[in-house]
Amino acid sequence: MKLSKFVFTALASVAISAASIGGAYAHDDKYFDSIKSPNGGQTRMAGVYHFELVLAPDSKTAKENPVTVYVTDHANKGIATKGATATLTLVQGAKKSTVELVPEGENRFVGKATYASNANLKGALTVTMAGKPAEQARFTPFAMVKKASTKPADKGNTKEAEHAHEHKH
Incomplete structure (x- = not known):
């Protein structure tokens, strides 16, 4: 009897911890649009990955321009893309x-794609990391101008201050 009560308590604790961790690690698009992305692009979260889409900011007409997508984890540490595919x-x-x-x-x-750097550009990214299921993220890279601080997190910038902590997985 004591063992089953112990197992139940342990499982309940794990379930509660997992639920609270899941909420703490998830960021929505509004959050990412409120902060400065590391490479000047737009960041989205899909699964355990952060994808930052960086496009040419000054292409007034549709022409062939560079496309770069950076892949990081929740702590903004790079994740190797070797063996992965993306469209x-x-x-x-x-x-x-x-x-x-x-x-x-x-x-x-x-890669390279033909686009103009204006507000009506939308993107859908599909990434399949080696040995993992496909993840998708949607972008509107020029729809709004970010109002993010380029300074390190401080008490005046609460969104960055809330995120300026180490994450352990």
Whole structure:
């Protein structure tokens, strides 16, 4: 009897801890749009990954431009992209195009796509990390201008201050 009560208590504790951790680690699009992304792009979370989409900020007309996607974990540590695949579908008005991205360096994908840097550009990223299921993230990289501080987190910037702590997985 005592053993089953102990097992029940232990399982309940684990379930409560898992539920609270899950909520603490999840960030929504609004949160990511309120902070400065490490490489100047737009960041989204999918599964356990953070994907930062970096596009040319100054292409007034649709032309071939670079595309870079950085992959990090919740603590902003790079995750190796070797052996992974990625595609980015861009929609701009009536035009839709899909580009294959290739792993490059430690934790990024690169490619080229035709787009203009304006507010109606939308993107859908699909990434399949080696041996893992596919993850998807949606982007609106030029829809709004970020009002993020470039300074380290301080008491005046509560969103960055709330996130300026170490995460352990």
